[in-house]
Amino acid sequence: MRIKHLPDDDDSCGWKNTLPPQEATRLTGSTQAEWVIVGAGFTGLAAARQLALHYPDDRILLVDAQRVGDGASGRNSGFLIDLPHDVSAPDYIGDLSVARSDMALNQAAIRYLRNIVQEEGIECHWRECGKIQGAVTTKGIKVLEAYRNGLERLGADYQMMNAEALQRKLSTGYYRQGLFTPGTVLVQPAALARGLARCLPGNVQLCELTPVTDVEYGSSVQLSTPAGTIQARNLLLTNNAFAQEFGFFSGALIPIFLYGGLTRQLTGDEQRRLGGDPYWGVIPADPYGSTVRRTPDQRIQVRNTISFNPTGQSSQTMRARARKHIVKSFHARFPMLEDVEMEHVWGGAICVSRNHVPYFGKLRENVYGTGCHNGLGVTKGTITGKLLADHIASQDSDLLRYMLSKPKPVTNPPRPILDLGVNATLQYNQWKAGAER
Numbered sequence: 001m002r003i004k005h006l007p008d009d010d011d012s013c014g015w016k017n018t019l020p021p022q023e024a025t026r027l028t029g030s031t032q033a034e035w036v037i038v039g040a041g042f043t044g045l046a047a048a049r050q051l052a053l054h055y056p057d058d059r060i061l062l063v064d065a066q067r068v069g070d071g072a073s074g075r076n077s078g079f080l081i082d083l084p085h086d087v088s089a090p091d092y093i094g095d096l097s098v099a100r101s102d103m104a105l106n107q108a109a110i111r112y113l114r115n116i117v118q119e120e121g122i123e124c125h126w127r128e129c130g131k132i133q134g135a136v137t138t139k140g141i142k143v144l145e146a147y148r149n150g151l152e153r154l155g156a157d158y159q160m161m162n163a164e165a166l167q168r169k170l171s172t173g174y175y176r177q178g179l180f181t182p183g184t185v186l187v188q189p190a191a192l193a194r195g196l197a198r199c200l201p202g203n204v205q206l207c208e209l210t211p212v213t214d215v216e217y218g219s220s221v222q223l224s225t226p227a228g229t230i231q232a233r234n235l236l237l238t239n240n241a242f243a244q245e246f247g248f249f250s251g252a253l254i255p256i257f258l259y260g261g262l263t264r265q266l267t268g269d270e271q272r273r274l275g276g277d278p279y280w281g282v283i284p285a286d287p288y289g290s291t292v293r294r295t296p297d298q299r300i301q302v303r304n305t306i307s308f309n310p311t312g313q314s315s316q317t318m319r320a321r322a323r324k325h326i327v328k329s330f331h332a333r334f335p336m337l338e339d340v341e342m343e344h345v346w347g348g349a350i351c352v353s354r355n356h357v358p359y360f361g362k363l364r365e366n367v368y369g370t371g372c373h374n375g376l377g378v379t380k381g382t383i384t385g386k387l388l389a390d391h392i393a394s395q396d397s398d399l400l401r402y403m404l405s406k407p408k409p410v411t412n413p414p415r416p417i418l419d420l421g422v423n424a425t426l427q428y429n430q431w432k433a434g435a436e437r
Helices: 042-054 096-120 138-154 163-170 189-198 240-246 268-274 316-333 377-392 398-405 417-436
Strands: 031-038 060-063 131-135 159-162 177-181 204-207 214-216 221-225 228-237 254-262 280-284 291-294 300-308 344-352 359-364 367-371
Touching: 031 042, 031 221, 042 060, 042 189, 042 204, 042 228, 042 367, 042 377, 060 228, 096 138, 096 189, 096 377, 096 398, 131 138, 131 163, 138 177, 159 163, 163 177, 163 280, 228 240, 228 377, 240 254, 240 344, 240 367, 254 316, 254 417, 300 316, 300 417, 316 344, 359 377, 359 398, 367 377, 377 398
Parallel strands: 031 060, 031 228, 060 204, 131 280, 228 367
Antiparallel strands: 131 177, 159 177, 214 221, 221 228, 254 300, 254 344, 280 291, 291 300, 359 367
């Protein structure tokens, strides 16, 4: 089977470009292994680590077409959200039993990552500071009220914040109301991904810049790459929407790109002018609004524009268009920083399904996979990568049984009907978000 589309992200991601450069670890020549994992994001990193613990004598290859942290894992806003975040439900909670299981998954992921970060000394700006969901409009305030009612049903901790409290914390008068939840962790996502890659177990070999161009299934799996072939007894697909390129869930996975910007570092004078807390994170009341962060190294991040990229590849045209919206949103919130440049603007993919569910488990004989986490890839990707390795090793847990009980992503309408529908939905909802964006 020929792989038609490969990841091709732009080189302008601020999270990556504020880190020091490092050498890539490529695959050279043909090789064999018991296990090969395609996709070295948070899901693949967790799967490789856990698989190595279960099979310490087996050789495991973790391959990626790009560098660790250069793809989706290093392009998100760095929120490790502990609570359910079902954007299809009016109160973000939905069915309580599902919400509690999703919360257990998210919290297990945070505990898992916290342990590794602490044990391995990974410097990734790990901050257990919670998050604020901020509302700008009357409609947004109603969303927060619905979310509060959902959190009451769930029995989760929260605190409502008025405009004055938000002004003191964020140093912007843009928001009228906020809902603070304490369990979210903020990170520098590319630094976290790189750190996890550096401390993989000894029987895992990381192969970056190693795109798979062909796959042949049989009693073993053979992958072709520009540098040679890989023959493995088992294949794990942790490459999100690109699982379609390997023959699975064709027409069921939707690659959506979100665009973010990161300013240059604020000077000491600009930090004093801004005031407020030294770091924080705000997600929008409207899903199509702006996510905003102040980072520990004193930059402002804004993320707000969305596009449908059916090949899963970055779009330079959309990135240029997104810059205008990102800069406008930044200046609307921080007029006192009018001279601060938006130094980096980039696009990053998420994978969604029409029925808002992931794929997980055995895909065919000696092929397994998990992905399509509908916007919560850091936490859900991490924990399902770990659970997939547990499943392969015949382990059992409540979380694993929950994942195995989920339905599969449903097939979408054919293209170009899908393109028309998705693009119209995205454009309409971004327009409707108004000042929340």
